Amino acid sequence: MDRIVVVGAGLAGLRAAETLRREDFSGELVVIGDEPHPPYDRPPLSKQFLSGAWDMDRVWLRMEEGLDFDLRLDISAVAVDSDTSTVTLNDGIALPFDGLVIATGASPRALPGFDDAVVLRTLDDARRLRTSLQPGARVTVVGAGFIGSEVAATAVAMGCQVEIVEALAKPLARVFPEVVGDVLADLHRANGVTLRLGEVVDSADDLEADVVVIGIGVVPNTAWLGGSALTVENGVVCDETCAAVGGAGRVVAAGDVARWPNPLFD
Ligand SMILES: Cc1cc2nc3c(=O)[nH]c(=O)nc-3n(C[C@H](O)[C@H](O)[C@H](O)COP(=O)(O)OP(=O)(O)OC[C@H]3O[C@@H](n4cnc5c(N)ncnc54)[C@H](O)[C@@H]3O)c2cc1C
Incomplete structure (x- = not known):
């Protein structure tokens, strides 16, 4: 694989990027995040950060040393074309991928x-x-x-x-x-x-x-996947390995946006 695109620069997106490098992926790694901030931890937002006990320095997620990736912030992915294996960004750029990680979380x-x-x-x-x-x-x-x-x-x-x-x-x-x-x-x-x-x-x-x-729950961030060949039903539907159904073996989903079978509850 030459290029893997990760959409979503939250916990799941960052950990996916780190894991790819740890497992010797040496191609181009692009991580797209629509927030202006580098990846941060959400749990303190309702606890220590909200109360003022912690300041912002303590909410950034620790990134592995020397993680070689192209982190593009304040940019949204707006579409996936499954036929051409391309992600389109809101700045007009069309980014071809060999592998795609969908980690867009929930709202x-x-x-x-x-x-x-x-x-x-x-x-x-x-x-x-x-x-x-x-x-x-x-x-x-x-x-x-x-x-x-x-x-x-x-x-x-x-x-x-x-x-x-x-x-x-x-x-x-x-x-x-x-x-x-x-x-x-x-x-x-x-x-x-x-x-x-x-x-x-x-x-x-x-x-x-x-x-x-x-505070009445969240909905997975999947609107940008409309028109793709992926199966989206209350999240990106995956198999037990997180491979996205309809992704032709090139697309996985991780984190809050992924809907994968859990034998304990399904
Ligand atoms: C206030 C709060 C407290 C929490 N406390 C706990 C806790 O105590 N314990 C616990 O286990 N869990 C907790 N959670 C839940 C936990 O934070 C989430 O499960 C976790 O953040 C999921 O990570 P994720 O990477 O899947 O999604 P996210 O962290 O949501 O990251 C997804 C990122 O993708 C971005 N994105 C979305 N669409 C696009 C797009 N089209 N293009 C580019 N980027 C996009 C989003 O803006 C976001 O930055 C808490 C959540 C919140 C909000």
Whole structure:
């Protein structure tokens, strides 16, 4: 293979590039990322970085020494042509590939009626949210999943007045049994978070909040693959080796965008 293109400069994209070099791929390696930042770690964005305990120096992902790759930031891939094995970028460049790694991650699910609300996925989202979490600010988090629960816990520790509105009867009800949800609910309350469980809100206008944070899950970033020969259904459908269905053996997917069979859950 002469050139491998990795689309997505997040955790999965960076680790794919490092692994290719470690496994002796010596051709051209191009990594395309649509954010302006070098690869960074998202977990601290709802925890240490959001609270201000860590600054930006601690969120960058460590890159292997001497990783020889062409990292192009602030550029999006907008299409894949399976016939010509080419990725088209939003600066008009068409990049032929011998191998393609799709690692475009996921984006927060939008909630109609909450246009001005905040979501948390990127470093820039976290920076903006951090400045709003002033002591005494009224913060409503919609969704008691992982991100919503973490934002609520961080915000209340920063002195905000925090409530969570959740349609289901328990926090994290989709992933944990009820008994765990009860423990988490008790923990939130003990920390001073108000829980409005089993409630649905239709509009931010119905909330008395200075900051509204939406945390109702993510959708895989696959819009740019429309028109390709790949099978896309709630992610890039892969076999158990992460080879993308429809990719003619040249395309793999990794990370949050990949939908691969898991014998434990499927
Ligand atoms: C606030 C927060 C806290 C989290 N905490 C935890 C935790 O505690 N534990 C845990 O296990 N997981 C946690 N996660 C989830 C974890 O961060 C993700 O599973 C992980 O980032 C997935 O990596 P990825 O590389 O697949 O996707 P991403 O990290 O999303 O990277 C994909 C990159 O591709 C870019 N991209 C998208 N489309 C294009 C395109 N067309 N062209 C070019 N680039 C594109 C995206 O902008 C992004 O930069 C957290 C996530 C968030 C947001």
